[in-house]
Amino acid sequence: MIRKKLTVKDYLKIKGKKQLSVIAVRNIEEALAAEEAGIDMICATHDAPDQGIYSSFDELKEIRKAAPSCFMQSGGPTLPKSEYEAIKFAIKYLSIGVDCVYGGLLSEKWISAMRKEHIPINSHVGLVPGKQTWIGGYRAIGKTSAEAIDLLEKSLSLQDAGVIGIELEVVPTKVAKIITEKVNIITISMGSGSYCDGQYLYSNDILGYTEGHIPRHARIYRNFKNEFKKLQDKRIEAFTEFHDDTINKKFNDPSINVDINENEFEKFLKQSEKL
Numbered sequence: 001m002i003r004k005k006l007t008v009k010d011y012l013k014i015k016g017k018k019q020l021s022v023i024a025v026r027n028i029e030e031a032l033a034a035e036e037a038g039i040d041m042i043c044a045t046h047d048a049p050d051q052g053i054y055s056s057f058d059e060l061k062e063i064r065k066a067a068p069s070c071f072m073q074s075g076g077p078t079l080p081k082s083e084y085e086a087i088k089f090a091i092k093y094l095s096i097g098v099d100c101v102y103g104g105l106l107s108e109k110w111i112s113a114m115r116k117e118h119i120p121i122n123s124h125v126g127l128v129p130g131k132q133t134w135i136g137g138y139r140a141i142g143k144t145s146a147e148a149i150d151l152l153e154k155s156l157s158l159q160d161a162g163v164i165g166i167e168l169e170v171v172p173t174k175v176a177k178i179i180t181e182k183v184n185i186i187t188i189s190m191g192s193g194s195y196c197d198g199q200y201l202y203s204n205d206i207l208g209y210t211e212g213h214i215p216r217h218a219r220i221y222r223n224f225k226n227e228f229k230k231l232q233d234k235r236i237e238a239f240t241e242f243h244d245d246t247i248n249k250k251f252n253d254p255s256i257n258v259d260i261n262e263n264e265f266e267k268f269l270k271q272s273e274k275l
Contacts, residue, residue, distance in 0.1 A: 002069075003038065003069040005068065005069045005070070005071065005099075006040065006041075006099070007099075008099065008100065008120045008164060011071055011164060011165070011186060012164060012185070012186065014186065014197065015184070015185070019194070019197065019199060020040045020041055020186070020188065020197055020198030020199070021038075021039050021040045021041070021198065021199060022039070022040065022041040022042070022043065022188055022198050022199065022200040022201075023039050023041075023042055023043070023200070023202070023206065024042070024043040024044065024200070024201075024202045024203060025042050025043070025044050025063065025067075025203050026044070026052070026053055026055065026203055026204065027055060027059070027063070028059070028062050028063055028066045030203045031044070031063040031064075031066035031067040031070075032066045032067065034067050034070055035066060035068070035069060035070055039067075039070055040070065040071060040198070041070060041071040041072070041073065041198070042067050042070045042071075042072050042073075043072070043073045043074065043102070043200075044060055044063050044072065044074050045060070045074060045075060045076065045077060045102075046059065046060045046076065046077065047076070048077045052211065057076075060074060060096065061096045061097075064096055064097045064098065065097075071099045071100075072097070072098050072099050072100075073098070073100050073101065073102055073122055074098040074101065074102065075089075075101050075102035075103070076089065076092075076093070079105055079106075080106075083109070083113040083114075086110045086113065086114055087113065087114055087117050087119065089101070090114055090117075090119045091119070094119065099120060100120035100121060100122050100164060101114075101119065101120070101121055101122075102121075102122055102124075103121040103122065103123050103124075103163065104122075104123050104124025104128050104167065105124075105128070105130045105131065106121075106123070108157055108158060108160075108161035109161075111123065111158065111161040111162055111163060112161045112162055114162070115161065115162025115163075116162075121162065121163045121164065122164060122165040122166065122167065122186075122188075123158045123163045123167070124166060124167045124169065125141075125151055125154050125155055125158070125166055125167070125168060125169075125171070126140075126141045126142065126151060126167075126168050126169040126171040126190075126192065127139065127140065127141055127169040127170040127171075127191075128169065139170070140170045140171070140172070141169075141170065141171060142171045142172050142175040142176075143172060148172070148175045148178075151168075151171060151175060151179060152175075152178065152179050152182060155168075155182070155183050155187075156182065156183060158185075159183050159184065159185050163185060164185055164186065165185050165186035165187065165188060166183070166185060166186075166187055166188070167187075167188045167189075167190055167200060168180075168187050168188065168189055168190070168192040168196055169190040169191060169192065170190070170191040170192065170217065171191075171192040172192070173192060173194075173195060175192075176189060176192040176193050176195055176196055177193070177195035177196075180195055180196050180197060186198065188200045190217065191215065191216065191217025192217075201218065201219060202218070205218035205219065205220060206219065206220065206221050206222070207220075207221070207222050207224040208220045208221070208224050208225055208226075209224040209225045209228060210225075
């Protein structure tokens with residue numbers, strides 16, 4: 001069944017009507033799987049080795065093609081340096097079919113300038129990894145009334161600046177619920193409960209191949225790390241067998257080798273003796 005891709009208008013109208021499923025994908029295979037699974041929205045970036053992402057901008061284009069009916073958010077590894085650059089930055093991604101750009105590290109001033117150019121932007125509140133040094137590291141935000149009010153005010157400020165949605169990361173569920181009720185834009189939970197308008201997880205967490213620290217809010221559905229190890233073991237076995245066959249000269253196989261007519265071979269031998 002062919003699925004209609006969400007437009008920005010559709011995305012905004014979903015609020016309060018259904019839960020959006022959102023996955024950050026790393027490659028074409030995962031984008032294809034998201035498409036087949038009926039995932040509502042995918043997020044992808046490129047050239048971010050610190051996040052374990054080694055794909056290029058050209059591969060990002062292929063990710064877009066692999067999941068044509070998924071609403072797609074994207075953005076690059078480097079930040080723009082001005083409002084003008086921010087607009088150029090966004091247009092670069094919109095030009096390949098991305099539906100909205102990630103603006104979690106951009107100011108309301110820049111977001112407002114982008115919105116005036118009709119650029120759809122999603123922002124980020126709570127634990128924003130790119131800003132974690134300002135909050136004392138990776139931790140939950142909103143566990144005090146002062147922090148919770150700051151989150152609500154920030155969300156409303158971003159809404160006024162023109163974002164179409166915000167990620168709420170590691171925010172107390174009750175606080176996320178109030179924020180979701182207070183704003184008119186889409187809220188997407190990452191470790192902030194099911195009262196938001198959508199739920200966001202990373203593919204590497206879902207598939208169980210995260211290296212290093214695994215966030216508390218990650219939910220693991222499969223053990224790909226174990227499967228990758230099995231696959232690597234099979235690679236080593238196959239390469240070892242090839243190596244042994246080479247050493248033991250097991251490639252004189254009449255079923256695959258090319259033969260030469262005996263008369264022609266005799267002629268060849270006589271001619272070779274003269275050289």
